[in-house]
Amino acid sequence: MFLNNLSYEIKLLKRSHWLLILLISTLVLFAFATFNGEKNVEKRRNDISIMQNELHKNDSIVHSALTKIENGEQLDIPYSQLPTEPMVIGYRHPRLAVMQPEALSFISTGQSDMYTHFKSPTVYGNNFALDYSEMVNPVQLLFGNFDLAFVIIYILPLMIIAFTFNVLSKEKELGTLRLLGAQPIAITRWLLQKMAIRYILFTLITLIVLLLAIGIFSAKAFSEPINVIGLILIIAAYIFFWFVLAFVINIKINNSAKNALALIGLWLLIVLVLPATINQIGNSIYPTPSRLKMINEIRLIKKENEEKQNEIMSEYLRIHPELAQENDDLKLGFWHNYFASEKVMEEKTKPLLAEYDQQLQKQQDLISRFKFVSPAIMMQQALNKLAGTSEQHYNDYKKQVFEFSTTWRNYLVPMLFKNEKITKAKFNKLPKFEYQNRISSDVWINFLGIFLMCPIILLVVTRKQLKDKSAQTLSL
Amino acid sequence: MANTKLKKQNYKHMITTKNLTKKYGDFTAVNNLSFNIQSGEILCLLGANGAGKSTTINSLLNFIEPTSGKVEINGLDVVKYPLKTKTFITYIPENLMLYPTLTAVENLDYFTKLSRKTFNKTELKAFLTEAGLQEEAHDKRVKAFSKGMRQKVGIALAIAKDSKVLLLDEPTSGLDPKSSNEFMELLTKMKNKGVAILMATHDLFRAKEVSTHIGIMRSGMLQKYSKTTDLSLKELETIYLDIMNFKHVN
Incomplete structure (x- = not known):
């Protein structure tokens, strides 16, 4: 059969031109989404590249200045810009901490339009630890980006609904269902096969078109074959989920108008209502802490520190005898006081920052726990993971920048206290930031989560109909 | 007479209902209905709308489960063996609908394959010709077919499936006299081949013309069951109108 x-x-x-319509619509949607996604990534790369060029330009100026100084030439540069001073390098010539896009970043904008991809942590201030947000067009935020994730999560289910909502009811309305029911076949099995065929066709067309679009607009993606396979599997599972829903509705309702209405209702629930509700619950239970409040508190601590500057410096040198030992004639200036109080600041602000981070983490954990409620959430998480644009990725990037800032300071501050100068050799050995993608792009849990929902739904909702060899459970 | 039992040992009972009752809540659609149809017999069930004719056919197709009683096809309980019993049946509803974008041959091929029978195109065309469908219509899409043409495809399906049982629900309603005559000729041919036929109809005259037995149903009950040869058309008309509570106009 x-x-x-x-x-x-x-x-x-x-003959009903469905395959052609499907082919054209997937082609247009995927091509545009891939192109659009790749454009966004391209913009990100360009921004990074501009910053890197600027840094290189700046570095060569510093380099030539250092060469001249080492050759004994006199430079007409004020002390505050003298490149031999560690703090001038630390403050005026910081390194660039760049988060380069992943090979599959074009599939999902994720959080990439919310956060920056480059930071220059200096020895002064802590903006690098606080402010990562980008200026975003609020209208764009409201409607989201037209990327592959949007097409896959939001539009593909609508196409599946249009493709499947009336598979059985159309037979009933056409009048062929009674003739089919009179044949020695179980109608549910026949429908299951028909849906399986449509699933295979739909998935094949979708995936071939997707790979074609990726090949044309973002061939680099194939350099990560495991992630591409992950992408294919998770899309196949997501399509499967929607086909199972359509099968259940076809069997349970068996009226074209009602089927369409029920499936659109489920689409709204799964794709829009549930994710928004879970997000809202996360916000209500663990409200996002105020950044303004945190900055104010940090300022208060700073002010308090300024008043106790002398005590703080003595305490700092007591803790770091290695910085005072060889420099009995050390003149304590702005930078010395700054780093001494910065240490105290760090200690005092640590709980504040931790509280802020913990609250955000709790929010994300809650959303993560509830992700199994909606395959759309699992899908978004998986695509963001593959694209390297998830909240986890940006949090980890922030963490890596923070770690690098410590390395940066630890390299320069001892030089300040030991009154050492920056040489060409030392300048060449300045610590460099290298972003490591430490978040696993493993999407197996999400894949299994979506995939395993299907037999559960089938068995729970349509067990009776699946056992029915006659057509009694369907109103013919 | 509700419980008439026909017993002819030399013929096999192909269609049997035994005290068939179907209730929808308080409403009884079919009430204690019993009859047998043997190979080469045509039973015409006459009755007004809602008399229970279609419910009887739906029970034989296992589209609905009897509230009580039994229905059998070729000696097999329809409820216990729904798929097996359907291998013997061809069903032609009042308005036989086929896939409009497929040709007559393709429709026939599709439905015969669903019955696990495979034929080549020449054989399929031969079945369509035997059913009276003109050759030039064989490869045309059925969306342009008349009701009569579609019913011929249905008969071709019965021939191809080598069906032992034909269930017809108001097959001639809406057919022009020529098509109706052609259809009756086809039924006679099928009967002569030994097919057991149950036809639900309003058409008294066609029923008299083609059937071997006539049953008149009212309110789900078989009010009259008789051999067609035992009744003249006039008598049949009188009985029918009488049962239906209509005044007989001379």
Whole structure:
């Protein structure tokens, strides 16, 4: 029966021009989304590249200045810009901490339009630890980006609904269902085969078109074959989920208008309402802490420190005898006092920052725990993971920048206290930031989560109908 | 007479209902209905709308489960063996609908394959010709077919499936006299081949013309069951109108 169904289903779909419509619409949607996603990534790369060029330009100026100084030439540069001073380098010539896009970043904008991808942590201030947000067009935020994730999560289910909502009810309305029911076949099995054929066709067309679009607009993605396979599997599972829903509705309702309405209702619930509700619950239970409040508190601590400057410096040198030992004639200036109080600041602000981070983490954990409620959430998480644009990625980037800032200071501050100068050799050995993607792009849990939902839904909702060899459970 | 039992040992009972009752809540659609149809017999069930004719056919197709009683096809309980019993049946509803974008041959091929029978194109065309469908219509899409043409495809399906049982629900309603005559000729041919036929109809005259037995149903009950040869058309008309509570106009 399967081969008979297969050949006639393809014939019927071809003659009703469905396959052509599907092919054209997926082609247009995927091509535009891939192109758009790649454009966004390109912009990100360009921004990074501009910053890197600027840094290189700046570095060569510093380099030539250092060469001249080492050659004994006199430079007409004020002390505050003298490149031999560690703090001048630390403050005026910081390194660039760049988060380069991943090979699959084009598939999902994720958080990439919310956060920056480059930071220059200096020895002064802590903006690098606080402010990572980008200026974003609020209208863009409201409607989201037209990327592959948007097409896959929001539009593909609508296409599946249009493709499947009336598979059984159309037979009923056409009048062929009674004739089918009179044949020695179980209608539910026949429908299951018909849906399986449509699933195979839909998935094949979707994935071929997707790979074609990626090949044309972002061929680099194939350099990560495991992630591309992950992408293919998770999309196949997501399409499967929607086909299972359509099968259940076809069997349970069996009226075209009602089927369409029910499926659109489920689409709204799964794709929009549930994710928004879970987000809202996360916000209500663990409200996002105020950044303004935190900055104010940090300022108060700073002010308090300024008043106790002398005590703080003595305490600092007591803790760091290695910085005072060889410099009995050390003149304590602005930078010395600054780093001494910065240490105290760090200690006092640590709980504040930790509280802020913990609250955000709790929010994300809650959303993560509830992700199994909606395959759309699992899908978004998986695509963001593959794209390297998830909240986790940006948090980890922030963490890496923070770690690098410590390395940066630890390299320069001892030089300040030991009154050492920056040389060409030392300048060349300045610590460099290298972003490591430490977040696993493993999407197996999400894949299994979506995939395993399907047999559960089938067995729980349509067990009776699946057992029915007659057509009694369907109103013919 | 509700419980008439026909017993002819030399013929096999192909269609049997035994005290068939179907209730929808308080409403009884079919009430204690029993009859047998043997190979080569045509039973015409006459009755007004809602008399229970279609419910009887739906029970034989296992589209609905009887509230009580039994229905059998070729000696097999329809409820216990729904798929097996359907291998013997061809069903032609009042308005036989086929896939409009497929040709007559393709439709026939699809439905015969669903019955696990495979034929080549020449054989399929031969079945369509035997069913009276003109050759030039064989490769045309059925969306342009008349009701009569579609019913011929249905008969071709019965021939191809080598069906032992034909269930017809108001097959001639809406057919022009020529098509109706052609259809009756086809039924006679099928009967002569030994097919057991149950036809639900309003058409008294066609029923008299083609059937071997006539049953008149009212309110789900078989009010009259008789051999067609035992009744003249006039008598049949009188009985029918009487049962239906209509005044007989001479």
